[in-house]
Amino acid sequence: MTPRFAPASDDALPIWPLWKGDALPKEIGNPAWPEACGFRGDAGQICLLPDGSGAIVGALFGLGDPELAERERFAFARARKLPAGTWRIAAMPDGLNPEEAALAWLLGQYRFTRYKGQPADGPELVAPDGVDAARIESFAAAEFLIRDLINTPANDMDPSQLEAAATDLANSLGASITVTRGDDLLHENLPLIHAVGRAAQDAPRLIDIRLGDSGPMLTIVGKGVCFDTGGLDIKPPSSMGLMKKDMGGAANALGLLKMLAETGAAKGKRVRVLIPAVENSIAGNAFRPGDVLTSRLGLTVEVNNTDAEGRLVLADAMALACEESPDLMISLATLTGAARVALGPDIPPFYCDDDATALALAKAAKTARDPLWRMPFWPAYEGRIEPQIADLDNAPAGGMAGSITAALFLRRFAGKAQRYIHLDIYGWQPAAAPARPKGGIGQGPRAILTALPDMLP
Known part of the structure; x- marks a missing residue:
């Protein structure tokens, strides 16, 4: 499915978005x-306007209360059964951003159709005046890629198939890609990735994509755990049901790469995407609770829970990335349940030591309506990730501050990056909302792209 605006047409029907309580347009x-x-302008309310013969000549659409923080509410105009045909926004009310409205419409087109066939044709929108239609279409296409990758079940999205998707994207963007698989991970000193994925039938691998050959370097590391049983510390069924989404960090990394390339934001920069792609499975050769593993960086890690595997595979990938001292490194990972307890599914926390970089990202998250919330690398908790018999503990006991301790663990492998940002995303929409059907979701890419000129000039 390719999100597209309709070509401009004199026959496009007008639609007037109105806040609750707004006066009706004189044109009607x-x-x-x-x-x-x-019709009162309630959120999602539609009033079709007929002419004297009963033919539809326009529509009113309610945006609801302008004080509410609900995002992408204009997507309701499509979702609430606006008739098929071509529409145009007749007038943009104060307080409704044209780019947000345009993107909301395109995101509202999304349907996951791999197993159920194509949806019926719906209404189309002419891009609002002053909107960069190609840029908004690129945002939506990247989001569709993210959603499709996450929504695809693990039997059709294992490490090999995630590699194939990454290869297709890299080829379409003119980027280079190399992949290290199976026991070659040991030969290339990527032991943690190998340890986590070695019990699966589909071999673990590290996917390495590069775009651009000059300028400051942005490295994006995305967690690609294509399915997570929890390993020998097996998850209960209630926790395992959504684990096809545990490669949501990788999906968001690929969506961000697509967005960077297609909008021109990658121009004059070197962009590298690293995806450790594994399944955390159970077999006789699975890594065990109590094992002590040696990372690429040389730091030893005591495995106190095999279900805290994401930080292990990220650690090796980040250590490799830092050997080039990137100007900015970003990790994207569906990492902890603690982040969901703290902030819920809609607001991923992010961690960054550099105040200027963090401020740029926080502002961009608000501008792009791609919410993020800064949390601290709290130094007083460093001792919690240091067990007695190894350098690091992958799963500190006690359960408190789980997202922070996971971020602190990752920071130990980010030392040679000039600046580092970690996003602990959920990657899943648990209930349908405007432009966000239940299922896989992008979290962070639009905010990162919007902030990039300030973070990496």
């Missing part, structure tokens, strides 16, 4: 019909 003439229909 007699207000008796909307009033008789009970």
